[in-house]
Amino acid sequence: MNTEREELIHLIHACLDGRATDAQASRLNALLREDAAARDLYLQLADTHSCLAVDESLWMDPSALAAHPDLAVASVPKRWFVWRPLLSAAAGIVVGMLCTTVVFAYVGPSLVKPKTIFAESFESVVRTAPGLPRGTGSWGGDEAVVVDSAPGVKPRTGGRMLRFLSGTYQGENSPRSQWGDVYHIVDVRGLAGAGRTVARVSTNFAQAEVTGEKRFACSVGAFALDQDLSTLPSPLNQMWLQQNNNASGSRRAVLTDPGRWQEVSVELAITSQTRFLVLHLAVDQERPTLTSGTVHFPGHFMDDVKVELIPRH
Amino acid sequence: MESFASNLPTQPLTHEQFMRLFLASERELLRYVMALVPNVTDARDVVQETAIALWRAIGKYDPAKPFVPWACRFALNEARLHLRTESRRRRLIEEDVAAMLDERRVEIAAPLDARREHLRDCLGRLPEDQRRLVRGYYFDEESIEALAATLGRGAEAVYKALQRTRQALQQCIERKLQTEQ
Numbered sequence: 001m002n003t004e005r006e007e008l009i010h011l012i013h014a015c016l017d018g019r020a021t022d023a024q025a026s027r028l029n030a031l032l033r034e035d036a037a038a039r040d041l042y043l044q045l046a047d048t049h050s051c052l053a054v055d056e057s058l059w060m061d062p063s064a065l066a067a068h069p070d071l072a073v074a075s076v077p078k079r080w081f082v083w084r085p086l087l088s089a090a091a092g093i094v095v096g097m098l099c100t101t102v103v104f105a106y107v108g109p110s111l112v113k114p115k116t117i118f119a120e121s122f123e124s125v126v127r128t129a130p131g132l133p134r135g136t137g138s139w140g141g142d143e144a145v146v147v148d149s150a151p152g153v154k155p156r157t158g159g160r161m162l163r164f165l166s167g168t169y170q171g172e173n174s175p176r177s178q179w180g181d182v183y184h185i186v187d188v189r190g191l192a193g194a195g196r197t198v199a200r201v202s203t204n205f206a207q208a209e210v211t212g213e214k215r216f217a218c219s220v221g222a223f224a225l226d227q228d229l230s231t232l233p234s235p236l237n238q239m240w241l242q243q244n245n246n247a248s249g250s251r252r253a254v255l256t257d258p259g260r261w262q263e264v265s266v267e268l269a270i271t272s273q274t275r276f277l278v279l280h281l282a283v284d285q286e287r288p289t290l291t292s293g294t295v296h297f298p299g300h301f302m303d304d305v306k307v308e309l310i311p312r313h
Numbered sequence: 314m315e316s317f318a319s320n321l322p323t324q325p326l327t328h329e330q331f332m333r334l335f336l337a338s339e340r341e342l343l344r345y346v347m348a349l350v351p352n353v354t355d356a357r358d359v360v361q362e363t364a365i366a367l368w369r370a371i372g373k374y375d376p377a378k379p380f381v382p383w384a385c386r387f388a389l390n391e392a393r394l395h396l397r398t399e400s401r402r403r404r405l406i407e408e409d410v411a412a413m414l415d416e417r418r419v420e421i422a423a424p425l426d427a428r429r430e431h432l433r434d435c436l437g438r439l440p441e442d443q444r445r446l447v448r449g450y451y452f453d454e455e456s457i458e459a460l461a462a463t464l465g466r467g468a469e470a471v472y473k474a475l476q477r478t479r480q481a482l483q484q485c486i487e488r489k490l491q492t493e494q
Binding site: 009013015016017018020021022024025028029032033036039040042043044045046047048049050051052053054055056057058059238239242243250252 | 327328329332336337340343344345347348349351352353356400401403404405406407409410413414417418421425428429432433436447448451452454476479480482483486
């Protein structure tokens with residue numbers, strides 16, 4: 001490796017690491033302007049930099065990756081997109097989008113032990129109430145029931161688990177839906193410290209044997225609300241949550257081996273002003289795409305929902 | 314409940330449908346932005362601004378076409394806006410350089426894809442301590458100083474170890490590409 005190339009690599013990494021001095025940044029910008037080969041090298045190193053940070057499939061073992069093909073690296077778009085000014089029309093802007101923070105798995109590691117503030121294994125729940133809950137303590141959403149066992153799937157812990165039944169609920173009667181959603185509100189008032197706190201929501205999904213070409217996925221999401229519950233609309237709906245949250249996160253995974261429990265979790269930053277977390281847990285029929293009708297889930301289960309708070313320093 | 318996929322292609326997206334599309338694409342958008350805005354926190358801010366711009370323009374999105382390429386147009390805009398104001402203060406690449414890089418990125422998209430595949434293999438060949446270091450720095454977002462404290466080593470030594478590991482990764486990828494030719 002020649003000295004010029006070594007210097008260029010050093011400059012690029014200094015820039016990518018946020019450690020470049022003014023002189024280094026100027027030098028790098030000058031080199032990149034002048035030299036096509038330097039631009040190629042920058043793109044190679046920057047692409048590795050972003051993949052290592054973002055592509056979680058790189059950090060999964062090969063067997064896990066085979067079970068989660070949806071996590072494989074996707075190509076960057078292969079077309080050049082023409083620069084154009086941002087549209088300035090403000091009409092229709094949803095204010096909640098301004099506050100939406102999708103955290104996924106990029107939050108740093110915990111330095112202290114997480115504190116569990118909510119755990120549900122469905123031992124004392126019977127079924128979900130129709131529609132989104134407007135208070136703490138109950139599960140609501142699409143039609144789902146609590147069962148003892150099912151062919152090929154046993155509760156992960158305890159003696160009971162939640163079974164998703166339908167992509168809609170009595171009263172909504174959605175004509176087309178492939179998502180079975182359940183919700184729960186957790187009171188977090190006074191639980192987040194003055195510093196940075198991360199809420200980790202996790203649960204476990206399992207499916208029974210699925211026949212034919214159908215493929216199902218599961219997802220975990222959460223919305224952090226600063227509002228008091230008395231201000232929630234009635235009925236509460238997902239769009240309102242998306243528009244009025246202070247932070248939100250969501251993670252989705254394809255369901256694979258029948259009978260095997262898969263843990264899925266998501267993290268989002270909350271503040272001392274956060275009052276409630278609305279948990280949104282769902283399964284959906286990924287393939288084939290539904291063009292009409294409502295999904296009735298043939299054997300899809302959830303157990304051991306947990307919310308932990310993790311102070312970050 | 315009702316999902317975006319159940320809509321006919323000619324219908325405009327609802328907010329919920331848009332959110333589902335955006336959340337499914339967010340990781341790829343973040344990776345796209347990070348090539349120009351390397352700090353992951355800043356890149357997330359850019360992606361969030363992108364979400365706002367996308368929602369403003371959602372009426373122009375054709376649901377029959379892929380969402381990510383359309384979204385990347387907006388992500389590029391937002392990244393350039395960020396660089397316009399922050400490049401000198403944060404010692405980043407400048408906006409005109411970003412435009413040149415993005416143009417070239419499209420031209421070498423296929424080789425970059427090949428490098429990514431080799432990266433996976435090369436990462437798996439690293440000694441465990443080097444792999445942990447790379448994971449801690451990139452994926453777990455630990456600072457060099459935090460890693461140094463954990464490892465009981467000096468920050469400078471840890472940074473040099475990271476540099477050596479990145480060099481090893483780069484060389485491994487180059488070797489594999491040469492073998493292919």
